[in-house]
Amino acid sequence: MDAGGAGIDELRAQALAALAEADGAEARADWRAHWLGRGDGRLTLRLRALGDAPREERAALGKELNELKALLEREFGAREEDARTRAVAALSGEAAPDVTLPGRPWPAGRLHPVTQTLNDCVAVFAEMGFRTFEGPEVEWAAYNFDAVRIPEDHPARDMWDTIWIDTLIKGERRMLLRTHTSPNQIRAMERSEPPVRVIVPGKCYRQEATDATHEWMLTQLEGLAVDEGVRMSDLKGTLYAFARRLFGEDREIIFHHSYFPFVEPGVEMAIDCFLCRADGSACRTCHGTGWIEVLGAGMVHPEIIENAGYDSARHTGFAFGVGIERVAMLRWGIEDIRHFYQNDLRFLRQF
Ligand code: FA5
Numbered sequence: 001m002d003a004g005g006a007g008i009d010e011l012r013a014q015a016l017a018a019l020a021e022a023d024g025a026e027a028r029a030d031w032r033a034h035w036l037g038r039g040d041g042r043l044t045l046r047l048r049a050l051g052d053a054p055r056e057e058r059a060a061l062g063k064e065l066n067e068l069k070a071l072l073e074r075e076f077g078a079r080e081e082d083a084r085t086r087a088v089a090a091l092s093g094e095a096a097p098d099v100t101l102p103g104r105p106w107p108a109g110r111l112h113p114v115t116q117t118l119n120d121c122v123a124v125f126a127e128m129g130f131r132t133f134e135g136p137e138v139e140w141a142a143y144n145f146d147a148v149r150i151p152e153d154h155p156a157r158d159m160w161d162t163i164w165i166d167t168l169i170k171g172e173r174r175m176l177l178r179t180h181t182s183p184n185q186i187r188a189m190e191r192s193e194p195p196v197r198v199i200v201p202g203k204c205y206r207q208e209a210t211d212a213t214h215e216w217m218l219t220q221l222e223g224l225a226v227d228e229g230v231r232m233s234d235l236k237g238t239l240y241a242f243a244r245r246l247f248g249e250d251r252e253i254i255f256h257h258s259y260f261p262f263v264e265p266g267v268e269m270a271i272d273c274f275l276c277r278a279d280g281s282a283c284r285t286c287h288g289t290g291w292i293e294v295l296g297a298g299m300v301h302p303e304i305i306e307n308a309g310y311d312s313a314r315h316t317g318f319a320f321g322v323g324i325e326r327v328a329m330l331r332w333g334i335e336d337i338r339h340f341y342q343n344d345l346r347f348l349r350q351f
Pocket of ligand 1: 260294321325
């Protein structure tokens with residue numbers, strides 16, 4: 001008998017009996033820890049205590065213990081293999097899945113057509129050197145209106161029917177769902193010194209009576225460039241290049257005068273209607289005008305340049321706000337904007 005307990009034969013018998021009784025993966029793992037565990041497995045402790053055995057017995061005892069260890073490891077491995085084989089066999093019964101059948105493919109999702117169009121627009125402007133950032137969808141009225149020269153009582157506030165947040169701050173409604181991305185012109189200028197060249201994509205909300213080209217939730221892409229010597233021709237050149245990239249060489253592009261309090265002068269850009277090609281019919285999509293408006297733009301008002309702390313005698317800029325759903329309509333010939341948000345998979349799967 002070696003120091004610390006049972007003789008080798010007794011130890012072997014005990015270990016093998018315990019292994020035979022170890023039922024299940026957890027019990028087998030416990031058995032392994034108990035007998036062969038590195039820290040305090042019974043056999044490990046015996047091997048570690050070899051130094052205490054009489055010198056003349058040490059070699060023989062060490063050999064026997066190592067043989068026992070090898071035997072127990074083999075037996076344990078065999079039990080594990082056996083358990084694995086039985087698990088696989090259980091799976092091949094009648095109710096088991098046929099592992100030889102080809103897998104069922106997961107239905108792959110895809111990007112919404114408006115998101116695809118937005119990404120493409122962002123990529124075009126990024127190539128021209130515009131940096132992207134995002135602004136808040138829940139916006140302060142101070143940014144959405146006042147900072148862009150639309151004070152309370154200014155008739156321009158009526159241009160967009162606003163969705164307000166009910167919470168009162170100091171007794172007043174001060175927050176809203178932004179009606180356009182233009183407040184981010186201010187945020188961009190607050191953050192940096194000129195030259196500034198940014199785009200700001202995002203959702204906007206308006207209390208609209210919807211029709212073929214108007215939704216109550218719309219996606220805009222704001223653009224702003226401020227530097228020394230920025231001119232109207234830079235704005236037109238930038239927007240022409242953008243429209244050519246998105247719509248190709250054959251489409252007609254028109255600019256006409258418009259009014260936005262934060263630019264002077266202001267313009268709108270429109271593309272020829274893909275449905276009626278301006279044939280004078282009562283087209284529902286372009287309302288018989290032959291044109292679909294895609295963006296508002298203009299030269300940043302000097303007062304806004306000054307409010308940002310820039311010198312309007314030195315710095316000038318242009319800004320634009322693209323309607324992304326309109327761009328998507330024109331690209332793919334979609335006659336009604338409301339298709340985008342009805343979640344009809346037959347429509348969405350086409351893109
Ligand atoms: C604006 O929102 C201005 N902030 C744009 C701007 C930016 C002007 C910078 C000057 C300088 P407007 O309301 O026209 O303007 O909207 C801009 C574009 O958004 C429109 O040309 C149109 O393409 C799109 N849009 C406007 N209202 C809707 C709507 N209800 N549904 C879908 N698209 C819309």
